[in-house]
Amino acid sequence: MRVGFIGTGSMGSILIEAFIRSGALNPEHIVATNRTLAKAELLAEKYPGMQVARSSKEVTVGADLLFLCVKPSEYKAVIDEIQDHALPGQIVISITSPVLIRHLEELLPSKIAKIIPSITNFVLSGATLCIYGDRLTPEDKELLDNLFSHVSAPIRVSEQYTRISSDLSSCGPAFLAYFVQKFVEAAVDTTGISEEEATQLASEMTLGTGKLLTTGGFSPAQLQKRVAVPGGITAEGLRLMEKELCGVFYDLIRTTHSKYEEDLEKVEARFFGTKVD
Ligand SMILES: NC(=O)c1ccc[n+]([C@@H]2O[C@H](COP(=O)([O-])OP(=O)(O)OC[C@H]3O[C@@H](n4cnc5c(N)ncnc54)[C@H](OP(=O)(O)O)[C@@H]3O)[C@@H](O)[C@H]2O)c1
Structure with a gap:
């Protein structure tokens, strides 16, 4: 199998490294290109056998799977370059939410999948969101699942829920890391505990909490109830968080969705020349 990657920035390189480290792909399976070629060359130095191509066209020709790992604003240039070379038998995988399956199906003859990874895939953990276009066969879907x-829990979601699913799964690590950072900063400022020690404690706590919520059989509500004994210290803390934070999550989702709508409009304008207000 030949697996092509167009774009070896943050996500493209995380996917390549995770696939290789997990044993899902050998470097020999992979051919990659990047606008700044040095980034792809560095990866190939690290993983001998991986090939670097000088253009998106070169990656596309002969690829069984083709990953598009560029930002929404960069899609148009890539599609223009590969449009005349992509074939119906190939599977093209987009990893970005505001480029819709139907956008790519209109522009390419290939089978289209949208699979949204997460930085957590770097440690072979977290979810990937799988949205499969109608051209994929059951065997294609099984192959991608x-x-x-090897690098995640692949979860099939409806395209209608891509944005909210990405908020939870792909933006979530940044949001949770923000929570950890602020908790640590307050701990250091208030008590003088070292930043290193506080960060280690908070990070181990995050890992353990993740395990309890995935394999430990706890729901978020059950976990809070188990830790926060009535009249105890945790219960006081939770009461404060409920008062101060509850509305933040609604605002957060409104914010990410409004940015998504903006990106979607820009993508449609770039691809199809529709008017952007
Ligand atoms: N970051 C995340 O946690 C995350 C999670 C899920 C999904 N995503 C999605 O993944 C996509 C990529 O994000 P990212 O964080 O990886 O961005 P990034 O670090 O900016 O990577 C994009 C890469 O694409 C390259 N590129 C741009 N135009 C190109 C072209 N015409 N031909 C070849 N390569 C080209 C860029 O090259 P240069 O080196 O020249 O800039 C850059 O290395 C985004 O759409 C994002 O929504 C990201």
Whole structure:
């Protein structure tokens, strides 16, 4: 199998490294290109056998799977370059939410999947969101589920819920890391505990909490109830958080969705020349 990657920035390189480290792909399976070629060359130095191509066209020709790992604003240039070379038998995988399956199906003859990774895939953990276009066969879907199961829990979602699912799964690590950072900063400022020690404690806590919520059989509500004994210290803390933070999550979702709508409009304008206000 030949797996092509167009774009080896943050996400493209995380996916390549995770696939290789998990044993899902050998470097020999992979051919990649990047606008700044040095980034792809560095990866190839690290993983001998991986090939670097000088253009998106070169990656596309002969690829069974083709990953598009560029930002929404960069899609148009890539599609223009590969449009005449992509084939119906190939599977093209987009990893970005505001480029819709139907956008790519209109522009390419290939089978289209949208699979949204997460930085957590770097440590072979977290979810990947799998949205499959109608051109994929059941065998194609099984192939992709199987590939991504080496680096994540592949979860099939409806395209209608891509944005909210990405908020939870792909933006979530940044949001949670913000929570940890602020907790640590307050701990250091208030008590003088070292930043290193506080960060270690908060990070181990985050890992353990994740395990309890995934394999430990706890729901978020059950976990709070188990820790916060009535009249105890945690219960006091939770009462404060409920008062101060509850509305933040509604605002957060409104904010990410409004940025998504903006990106979607820009993508449609770039691809199809529709008017952007
Ligand atoms: N970051 C995340 O946690 C995350 C999670 C899920 C999904 N995503 C999605 O992944 C996509 C990529 O994000 P990212 O964080 O990886 O961005 P990034 O670090 O900016 O990577 C994009 C890469 O694409 C390259 N590129 C741009 N135009 C190109 C072209 N025409 N031909 C070849 N390569 C080209 C860029 O090259 P240069 O080196 O020249 O800039 C850059 O290395 C985004 O759409 C994002 O929504 C990201």
